[in-house]
Amino acid sequence: xxxxxxxxxxxxxxxxxxxxxxxxxxxxxxxxxxxxxxxxxxxxxxxxxxxxxxxxxxxxxxxxx
Numbered sequence: 919x920x921x922x923x924x925x926x927x928x929x930x931x932x933x934x935x936x937x938x939x940x941x942x943x944x945x946x947x948x949x950x951x952x953x954x955x956x957x958x959x960x961x962x963x964x965x966x967x968x969x970x971x972x973x974x975x976x977x978x979x980x981x982x983x
Contacts, residue, residue, distance in 0.1 A: 928970055928971060928974050929974070933979075933980045936971050936978075937975065937982070939971050940968060940971050940972060940975070940982060943967065943968040943971070946964060947961070947964060947968075
């Protein structure tokens with residue numbers, strides 16, 4: 919997806935890449951204009967992707983607050 923800065927698989931991302939992707943998701947989801955311009959489906963995809971990124975970060979020993 920475009921969120922990750924390319925088409926890299928979540929399993930191949932390191933901690934810094936995961937954190938950066940999560941921050942991009944958070945920035946988009948906290949932006950009312952971005953939310954308004956996207957469909958509910960697209961927003962749901964981003965929320966689901968963010969959850970997968972956080973789960974992977976926890977799996978490899980990272981911590982997300």
